[in-house]
Each structure stands twice: as C-alpha cells, then as structure tokens.
Amino acid sequence: MSETRRVVTFHYTLKNAAGKLLDTSQGGQPITYLEGGGMIIDGLDQALRTWEPGAKGTVEVPAAQAYGERDPSQVRKVPRHVMPVEGELKVGDQFQTAPDPGAPVVTVVGIEDDGVMLDANHPLAGMDLSFEVELVSTRAATAKELEHGHVHGPGDHCG
Ligand SMILES: [Zn+2]
CATH class of the missing domain: 3.10.50.40 (Chitinase A; domain 3)
Structure with missing residues (x-):
C-alpha cells in the first residue's frame, strides 16, 4: 500500500x-x-x-x-407548527434541519391530522x-x- x-x-x-x-x-x-x-x-x-x-x-x-441502511426509528411525528415552512406541505418535501449546508436533511413521508411524519434517514x-x-x-x-x-x-x- x-x-x-x-x-x-x-x-x-x-x-x-x-x-x-x-x-x-x-x-x-x-x-x-x-x-x-x-x-x-x-x-x-x-x-x-x-x-x-x-x-x-x-x-x-x-x-x-x-x-447506510434505513433506520425505522428515524421516522418521527412532529406537530405541524414546528415545521419551518409556511403554506402547504406535501409528501416528498425535504428540509434542512439547520441553516448550515452540512445539516441533516429530513423528508416528509406522511401528513396526518395531528402532525407531520418526518424521516431523518439520509434520502439515499x-x-x-x-x-x-x-x-x-x-x-x-x-x-x-x-x-x-x-x-x-x-x-x-x-x-
Ligand atoms: Zn485547510
């Protein structure tokens, strides 16, 4: 080597x-x-x-x-109001969890009456x-x- x-x-x-x-x-x-x-x-x-x-x-x-493999425990429900966006959310939307470019990305995987299902696994x-x-x-x-x-x-x- x-x-x-x-x-x-x-x-x-x-x-x-x-x-x-x-x-x-x-x-x-x-x-x-x-x-x-x-x-x-x-x-x-x-x-x-x-x-x-x-x-x-x-x-x-x-x-x-x-x-890496997907980790099912990385999918969590959060209240709609904590989402950093105004207006309509849809499944597949992705957000950075902090302003810096290396911050983890979360993906909206479900929208329910009492909250939004977020997947913190890497999209890939x-x-x-x-x-x-x-x-x-x-x-x-x-x-x-x-x-x-x-x-x-x-x-x-x-x-
Ligand atoms: Zn250097």
Whole structure:
C-alpha cells in the first residue's frame, strides 16, 4: 500500500439500482476530494484509488458502503407548527434541519391530522447506488492538505 494520497477531481452521474437518475455533476462543476478525507462516500473513495485521469466507468456501491441502511426509528411525528415552512406541505418535501449546508436533511413521508411524519434517514439510505464516473484529474495532496484532512483550492485561506 502506498502512503501517497491524491486530490481527485471527477464528474459523476448517480443512479439507483433501478437505473433512475438521482444526481449528476455533468454540465456543472466536477467534485474534488482528498482520498480518505471522508468527503465522498467510502465505497466510491475506495473504488477510485486505482483510477487514472481520463478513466471512465461505473462503480456500484451497496447501501451499506454508501449512506447506510434505513433506520425505522428515524421516522418521527412532529406537530405541524414546528415545521419551518409556511403554506402547504406535501409528501416528498425535504428540509434542512439547520441553516448550515452540512445539516441533516429530513423528508416528509406522511401528513396526518395531528402532525407531520418526518424521516431523518439520509434520502439515499438503504439504496444501492451506481456511479458513472469520469475521472478528470489527480494530483498529489500537499503536506498542509494531509495535515488538515481536506482539499485546499485557490480561494482557501486556512493556511
Ligand atoms: Zn485547510
């Protein structure tokens, strides 16, 4: 095993096991991450370790190595008035539980007379995922990046 860790930039198209398109970076900014930094799901991070720039292919990641299995105890009923939205709610609506971008997302899974059923499982929990990946570029991580555990871009000022 080499100790060299890379900073990897890639485009992806994400589908579920049934082939339904869930997300894609194509047409937008590619994703850049530090290998082993926990920024992308572990199953994908592991699979791409041997890929070189220009490589294309499909990586299948089982739920357990993606966003984990669904936990039924994460579904709870809350009173309608605690929901941070005015107006009509519908099944499938998703909300961040706090303003910061990393905050957990909850999904409305049911609406009853006395409250709203919220599912705090990750929206992709329990799903086997299929990533069509196009690896754009790689470079060796810098000492600072390894120390901090994340990628430094041109606009970063953390040192
Ligand atoms: Zn840093």
